[in-house]
Amino acid sequence: MIPRYQKIIFGLLLAASVAMGVTLWHLRQRAHERLIAGQDSAPTSAPQIAPSEQATLLVANDSDGSLLTQFLSLPLPADPGARARAVLGKLLDLYAAPDAAHPVPGGASSIIQVFLLPAADIGPGAANPAKPKLADSRTVVILPGDSSARPSGALSQETEQTGPQLAVVNLTGAFAANHPSGIETEMLTVLSICGTLHANLPRVTQVRFLVDGAQRSTLAGHADLTRTYLAADAVPAEEIRP
Amino acid sequence: MHWIKWALATLVASGMAAQPLAAQQAPSAPQARFVVVLDAAHGGDETGGRLANGQFEKTFTLALSTRLRSLLAARGIQAVTTRESDAAVESEKRAEIANHAAAQVCLSLHASESGSGVHLFVSSLPPAQLTRFPAWKTAQGAWVTRSLKLAGVLNSALQQASISTTLGRTAMPAIDSMTCPAVAVEIAPERGALNETTAGLGDPGYQARVAAALAAALVEWRTEARQQ
Numbered sequence: 001m002i003p004r005y006q007k008i009i010f011g012l013l014l015a016a017s018v019a020m021g022v023t024l025w026h027l028r029q030r031a032h033e034r035l036i037a038g039q040d041s042a043p044t045s046a047p048q049i050a051p052s053e054q055a056t057l058l059v060a061n062d063s064d065g066s067l068l069t070q071f072l073s074l075p076l077p078a079d080p081g082a083r084a085r086a087v088l089g090k091l092l093d094l095y096a097a098p099d100a101a102h103p104v105p106g107g108a109s110s111i112i113q114v115f116l117l118p119a120a121d122i123g124p125g126a127a128n129p130a131k132p133k134l135a136d137s138r139t140v141v142i143l144p145g146d147s148s149a150r151p152s153g154a155l156s157q158e159t160e161q162t163g164p165q166l167a168v169v170n171l172t173g174a175f176a177a178n179h180p181s182g183i184e185t186e187m188l189t190v191l192s193i194c195g196t197l198h199a200n201l202p203r204v205t206q207v208r209f210l211v212d213g214a215q216r217s218t219l220a221g222h223a224d225l226t227r228t229y230l231a232a233d234a235v236p237a238e239e240i241r242p
Numbered sequence: 243m244h245w246i247k248w249a250l251a252t253l254v255a256s257g258m259a260a261q262p263l264a265a266q267q268a269p270s271a272p273q274a275r276f277v278v279v280l281d282a283a284h285g286g287d288e289t290g291g292r293l294a295n296g297q298f299e300k301t302f303t304l305a306l307s308t309r310l311r312s313l314l315a316a317r318g319i320q321a322v323t324t325r326e327s328d329a330a331v332e333s334e335k336r337a338e339i340a341n342h343a344a345a346q347v348c349l350s351l352h353a354s355e356s357g358s359g360v361h362l363f364v365s366s367l368p369p370a371q372l373t374r375f376p377a378w379k380t381a382q383g384a385w386v387t388r389s390l391k392l393a394g395v396l397n398s399a400l401q402q403a404s405i406s407t408t409l410g411r412t413a414m415p416a417i418d419s420m421t422c423p424a425v426a427v428e429i430a431p432e433r434g435a436l437n438e439t440t441a442g443l444g445d446p447g448y449q450a451r452v453a454a455a456l457a458a459a460l461v462e463w464r465t466e467a468r469q470q
Contacts, residue, residue, distance in 0.1 A: 185356035221284065222414060
């Protein structure tokens with residue numbers, strides 16, 4: 001014979017177990033709904049289809065060490081950084097093709113990102129040439145117009161919007177590791193990137209390179225990647241040929 | 243007193259005799275030393291590119307440096323090398339060796355399977371005034387004009403040897419710090435009109451032709467330097 005108090009305790013424990021089971025199921029449902037609600041609220045925008053535009057690529061040719069201008073119709077985004085990445089991606093896709101005149105493996109995925117920054121800081125004591133002036137071999141100071149009569153804040157804002165830009169091209173480590181070694185082939189890659197950026201984004205006057213987000217001494221043992229390249233270094237093919 | 247007069251007379255006579263002798267010796271005074279620095283690129287762990295015959299670039303450049311040094315020695319030109327063995331040499335050290343040698347020519351030797359013929363590269367630094375204490379990373383700026391002339395002489399000699407050439411400018415830490423006329427010489431296989439290889443980097447005949455043409459160019463450069 002089961003005592004009365006044990007029956008009561010058993011009943012209470014059973015009721016508590018059922019109540020806890022119901023509560024747990026209810027909490028699980030709420031958590032699931034919250035998760036779904038959170039996913040829905042993520043700011044995802046539908047991909048935009050960019051209109052096709054004419055892009056200018058300076059394509060390297062190993063056989064005569066030249067850069068040849070090539071025009072292609074590409075869907076280019078409006079954002080300058082994304083535009084630069086798209087154009088360089090196409091350039092590297094050409095180099096990764098089996099019959100490329102300048103074969104470099106990797107393709108478009110070798111460009112991690114392209115950052116565009118104001119090219120020059122204009123100090124109060126800076127010189128004021130109307131055209132690019134080489135301060136030394138590594139850096140260039142490009143000063144537009146007469147800056148002396150304008151407040152520096154307004155000038156820096158104006159320079160940021162219309163002034164020359166420095167493009168920082170971040171390449172993958174795999175691209176640098178698999179790049180063919182040689183002075184000519186490495187310089188052609190560097191110059192074709194510089195020239196292509198300047199041809200499509202004329203405000204880009206200087207280019208720097210990073211590999212996996214860090215500075216690297218050379219591309220594949222020869223071309224110096226620690227310096228700032230001038231877009232003017234990428235001269236047309238006729239001027240490169242002997 | 244008599245012996246003092248005799249000694250003075252002897253001294254005066256010997257001094258007078260020495261003047262014409264010195265005058266005779268002046269035209270045949272030893273000419274300024276002509277030193278060439280041969281910089282075999284890469285070395286040690288830094289192998290450089292891998293060539294078609296499986297050889298590393300560092301091995302090829304060292305062999306070319308040795309061959310060229312022998313050819314220059316046969317022509318009475320002193321050559322200083324940046325490395326004599328498979329040793330790693332930093333680019334700063336290479337420039338340091340070249341600058342201490344006070345050389346009239348600095349050749350940085352490279353090899354590549356890309357392209358065709360011999361590629362001649364001069365520093366892309368803008369021409370600058372020669373200063374007493376040039377900045378280390380831009381020291382070549384004061385020599386760029388002379389380096390371009392040297393590239394022209396090398397180009398002519400290589401073309402006379404029927405070797406195709408490509409001229410260009412480059413940014414390389416080693417030659418950017420050199421205080422001498424400096425050219426980076428990159429040897430690639432010879433290719434025909436259809437891009438087929440007519441003479442590979444492993445071809446001894448091709449290597450000999452390139453080395454002989456470079457040596458001939460340096461002899462010509464020495465002649466020009468002595469005329470100036």
